[in-house]
Amino acid sequence: MKTSRLPGLAFVSIAVILLSSLSASGAAAQTPAPTDPIPPDPAVITGTLDNGLRYFVHENDQPENRAELRLVVNAGSILEDEDQLGLAHFVEHMAFNGTENFEKQALVDYLESIGMQFGPDINAYTSFDETVYMLQVPMDDPEMLATAFRILGDWAQGVRFDPEEVDKERGVVIEEWRGRRGAQARMQDRQFPVMFEGSLYAERLPIGKTEILETAPVERLRDFYEDWYRPDLMAIIAVGDFDDREIESTIREQFAGLTGPAEPRPRVFADIPVDHPPRVAIATDTEAMQSQVGVLYKQPPAPRGTVADFRRGLVEGLYSGMLNARLDELRLQADAPFLVGFSGQGQFARGVDAYQLAAVVGDGGIERGLEALLMEAERVVRHGFTGTELERQKTDVRRAYERRLAERENQESIVLANRYLQAFLQDSPYPSIETQTALVDALLPGITLAETNAVAQAWLAEEGRIILVNAPEKDGLETPAEADLVGVFASVSGAEIEAYVDVAADAPLLPVVPEGAPVVSEETLEDVGVSIWTLENGVRVVLKPTDFKDDEILFSATSPGGTSLLPDDLMRKTSFALNVIAQSGVGEFDQTELGKKLTGKAVRVSPLLGSLSEGIGGSSSPQDVETAFQLIYLYFSAPRRDETMFEALKAQQTAVLANVGANPNVVFSDTVSAIMSQGHPRVQRVSQLMDDLLQADLDAGYEIFRERFADASDFTFYFTGAFDLAMMRPLVERYLGALPNLGRVENWVDHDIDPPAGVIETVVYKGLEPQSRTQIIFAGDAEYSREEAGAIYAMAEVLQIRLRELLREDLGGTYSVGVNGRLTYRPDEEYSVTIGFGSAPERAEELSSVVFEEIERLRTEGPDAETVGKVRETQRRGLETSLRENRYWLNQLASFERGGWDLNEIPSFEGIESWTAEQVREAAVRYLRTDQYARFVLLPEQKVP
Template sequence: MKTSRLLRFAFVLIAVTLVSSLSAPGAAGQTPAPADPIPPDPAVITGTLDNGLRYFVRENNEPENRAELRLVVNAGSILEDEDQLGLAHFVEHMAFNGTENFEKQALVDYLESIGMQFGPDINAYTSFDETVYMLQVPMDDPEMLVTAFRILEDWAQGVLFDPEEVDKERGVVIEEWRGRRGAGARIQDQQFPVLFQGSLYAERLPIGKTEILETAPAERLRSFYEDWYRPDLMAIIAVGDFDGAVIEATIRERFGGLTGPAEPRPRIAAEVPIDHPPLVTIVTDPEAQGSQVGVLYKQPPAPRGTIGDFRRGLVEGLYSGMLNARLNELRLQADPPFMFSFSGQGQFARGVDAYQLVALVAEGGIERGLEALLTEAERVVQNGFTASELEREKTNTRRGYERRLAERENQESASLASRYIQVFLQGSAYPSLETQMELVDAFLPGITLEETNGIAQAWLAEQGRVVLASAPAKEGLEPPAEEDLLNVFAAVGGREVEAYEDEAADAPLLPVAPDGMPVASEEVLDEVGVTIWTLENGVRVVLKPTDFKDDEILFSATSPGGTSTVSDDLFRRVSFALNVVGQSGVGDFDQTALGKKLAGKAVRVSPSVGSLSEGLGGSASPQDVETAFQLMYLYFSAPRRDETMFEAMKAQQMAVLANVGANPNFVFSDTISATMSQGHPRVLRLSQLASNLEEADLDAAYDLYRDRFADASDFTFYFTGAFDLATMRPLVEQYLGALPNLGRVEDWRDLGIDPPAGTIETTVYKGLEPQSRTQIIFAGEAAYSLEESNAISAMADVLDIRLREILREDMGGTYGVGVRGSLSYRPDEEYRFTISFGSDPERAEELSDAVFEEIERLKAEGPDAETVDKVRETQRRTKETNLQENRYWLSQLASFERAGRDLNGIPSYEWIERWTAEQVREAAVRYLRTDQYARFVLLPEQKVP
């Protein structure tokens, strides 16, 4: 057999080029050598205590008045003994169930009392190699920070492992395992032994084995904790709105006394073989939602700490960016070889990197999808990229760094903390954004096509390659054999591939600048810094300049009507195709051409037609905001009717729908939706989607889109972010002022989608795993008022805490409970209150009974004072951070106006302070009625009586 270029081990020595062209600016005019380390960010305070514990401290005030704290333990499931499988993760759970300073649930109770939520603000995770504990705490009371560090100290060496608490938590851990089961987990169970062949990673999944989770005594958990929770394997990370020197001193004082075992166990590094011959795994599952194929090329770990490594990373990023752009073009063909594809390289496991080519494909399309992936990689091997592709990707790359530099004062503390976690665990470099920009400017212009073209040869090695394919197991669908997939490699590598032609439009985005109309009237709301303009064509523009982000402008637009204005028959024919029109580009530019045209610009505009309104949304950098206005104008005046896009998206959607009915959760949700809408024709069933897709009418959708955007006189545009009014006014007048005014008066239409009356009990039998889901919905008519809306929201927060305490902490019956409540005023006045949880099928009824018992208690007694205080403080803290977010202001401006409320009320805390425990109790009586609810339970198929 002819040796394939794809199969040859052909690493290219790019290092020679790196050395010869390196010329980064250095301190005092010196030019650093490739081997020089990347200088660390001077804003980060680092150190190592005598006991080995490391720390990373960074002052950062985004968000204001918050600190992000992390305890990082360089120990995970890979270090478990044979009788400890799953106990690294179990230990993490026990850290929230009793420590030296916080008995049982006192730790979570305290954090909730200061407004932090279990999940978003208080959390932890366990992986193969590490365990990380995460806290966000307010900074307005010094005692809160003291207590937060006491919690980290307790997690480090003060977890108690009370046998009673261990037994209670078993159920929670097992429910977490249960919730993760399904087609994906079963496919993973078969792929991991091949993917990690010869490595402990194949045998040490963090979730562990249920037989050990159910029986392991507390002492066995304590043994893992004492072996591996020790200072030489730990780091403290603190990022936030504080004095860094004070925090460093606190860390040294509180954690300097931690000690490790006299004879510590060696911290092993589990090896993953990379020198094996090619491997193939093909897995089918009856509940798999679709088919996919991927090729993973294992690699030795690439160093990432030097100047030369940084430049190599730029080369690799350019290669992946250009190849992904080509793959995306294939996805948009009328008969695409895949629905989604990805090319990328990074760390695979500790000590191993990998390059991946992955595609989601239609049923029966695994070989075709694999061929398309390999062909595009081979196209680069044989012909390389084009100069125009490289320049465009360089432009995009530099723009990305430029934007990050512009936002250097607004980096999120949580994001920075995550970065320093990897610095500790992986030894990653952490240069400042200024240093990164300097290196990019020094290196990016000199990177050549020869370098980027050589990446494909370097990465597409036969040795260490693993092919992974999965598909639904169903009658009439025969998966390919291993030989079939190997033949694809041979076929692609054995033929000549045509060079790629880069078709980039040189025409201007907007050929003729429109003549607009001026602002006719202006209203200024000084209290909230909002200005409202009404243009002569009737368009309203609401603007809120902010200083939250230096490189962010967000916007949206809305007009009443949407698809509610059309008949049920027309809706059925256009519901899918309307999305196509919105994604087909504008004017002479299809989506691919538009993406190329916008290279280097940070701008996004997306039109949509919803059920009650039409509009658009998007974002832009301040320097690209005029382009955003041009796109808005074009989405009104020059939308595209793109048959190719229609066929591409139709093929993708058909592939998604082909096996969606095999997924138990989809079937369950479909049943709930159909029942709660009483089978309304606007609420489509899974069984109807495929036939409706066949009836999709692009012409009708295009006509409806044009109609919905034909009259801008009833549109309101909202802008928040980094702009000034003087800059925005001429753009608003020119582009929004040029939008059409037909003077139509219209509104949305109530389609009569109402919940059923009375009580409904529905059980869905679907699924292979021993899983159950329960959803209890209270819904019906209600008179809307702001007071009632706030009471329902507070009631949802109260029950969320109480049901977590009861169902999870006390009963050990679920991993989590979701509670949502709302009162709507359009299309009509209704309430909806939903409680959902997963569980063992044998306990579903028991847990439902507990939910209703708590509801009755709430009706009789109202919430206790402690829970009320927790909810109110959480609402305050959430509001505090929300008011510093452009996205929050954008949504609130629109929702306040839609409800006819005074915009000056957006920053008010009045509703948070005003609701009472008695109002919550009354709301429970009024809305949580036992004569007006629906309960849905999902049970596995084998439970059919």
């Protein structure tokens, strides 16, 4: 068997030369030879066993005490025989339903018992060309890792295909197919044959055909498995907090014995023609919510292995970045031609790349939207980009790589695992971040406008072009014909197009730096590393420095009140306008100008106006944190009233809402909302949003925004991340200390939005597909405590596991079931438990009955010890990783303070494990009341004879 830990010589040949060639005076790096290969990351151990299996091993401690494992099979639906359509995906399902070492559901049971969740931590997918199995496992017990590798080995060549289990799983796979059906799927059915014409891809969608899924003999699943699950088509990927040499040894021992067929079938790759004449694929549907238009330009696959390839990728990325900036600017015009416009290039399918121009447009706007996309691309062909655009884009690219370099010790294992997955499947390079940054430093300065301008000319070819249109089908809405769409290209070709004028404001972001005010009191919580400052103007600041990320600071701010202080009619009249103000820029800068002003800065600040509070949220790099403080100050002192933004976003929202009533899921959710709120006018429903939009008042919204942010004395700011207190103190005092202080004493108002009493049964008939959705909601008054909140959460987790086992695994009646339980104390003390699942319409009643049977069992017997253990371990494992995340601390600091709880208790495992099985049973008795619930069922439309 072959194995190698890359010695770093190839790395030295480029990366070290690039890094060392930067002189002390800051001279530019030497440009490497275009034909030089891009060296792989020397931290990765790779090897190939004698049987052909490859492996990638990378020692990495983000997150700590976890390992990301992958079994990658270079085989998917494209390799199915005519009587196997859908069986590649079916085989993937069966890998979780009985293997050599794990009978039936024992595999999932074991993984859940060590705290891993089915879905987030245990999963798999099947595509046209590959099947990938994914595990995340803890590292604190060597036996857990050893078992995880046994599971990978079982998946590789130990799946059992028990006929009884196969028959159970048929329903689950069909329910997965059923859940994906709808307007988008039906339009895709009509467009894929055009997009993939002349290729086997048109006939091999991974989900397959239901008639085969329902009847395929077990032998045909086993045939696919034995034909294609073989070591020469496999790779093992392991990234995690372990000793990499020990893991390599484990892989070699575990997988060296895998064998392949004596006469293996050739692994063919389906060709996709890229040299065909232009095509058009138009699809409409009565349930479609939006119109979309796009142009797909298929291309031969671009090589990726050399320095020249890396440089080409930079050029193409600069082109798309600059064009997308122009499209976004166009989107924000008052009479914009589209809601969203996009330019991008990437892989279309294995062995084929594609460039795409696409837009979401309003009803009747397909031709105009297409014209706008083509106009902007043609504008680049004729006039090119400007020097200022290129320099801004280069600055942003350079800054992105600088941030990645700063976080090189904090790369997430899941990201690295996905990188090596592509390295195996597509022979993609996987250089270190140091190498990538060195290449960017050496190559980016030399890229010229002529090169970026030439990209459009090369990509906008007629050969391989496909025009794609999706649109609602309804009375009074005409969809353009093929000739109309082709005519847009001729029209643009003959049009006069002016050069783009790049307008960027030169004014400083903050014309006058405020004097601020000092910190007047301090408190330190040593156990959790939290400092609390109070400023002279009343602003409170809660700070937790961390070492989780080297280039991340997160922050939020909150003040009680929000829109709850507004009367009903004013709230509805201004809700949209308030959102516009938050997106209109600050001071002298509108949204577009602000984006240009912030070029090269890693900073995001957004004002928030919720139902119970107003606040600020955002993030920044440590080196850009002063800019974040300036933006916070400006949102308080100089928000913008932007009529153009108002009209642009109003037009966009109008287009979005025009057809939402056609979507059965929207109608269903709207019905649930209306009934559960008892029609309360403050609960916004989709069916009312158009009326609210027509009444939207920008002036009133602007005044309310100003009024809500006119007093900072009751605001608390929270900061977590890579900072020290000495760095933050002058910024806090200068900018937060300068915020206005009116001394107001406010709180939110409870408007008595309560769920209905008693039992409610509602059926919604909407939709063309044979689909059903069931939602069961238990809700009512409660007495809040943290202990009780923990019990109801645990109860929901217990119930979800049990219902998954019953509805999915035993009955094959649904693809997934979700249960959510919570207690709230704002604005009122209430409980809610929501159970939701999809199914065939004819099985909705049956599955609901099983749900209520399990609820009754939980109420009388309580949870079984095995399920209790799973939930406890999952909660413990979740907290274990959460405590190393800035986002978790930011949310917990605000939540604990809002509840009046001791911040020192945030890291406590005892808080989440304080519930008992008996408390869960008692919670089920209190909250899963059979005399107080609402059940909603979505069924297909009933056809009138």
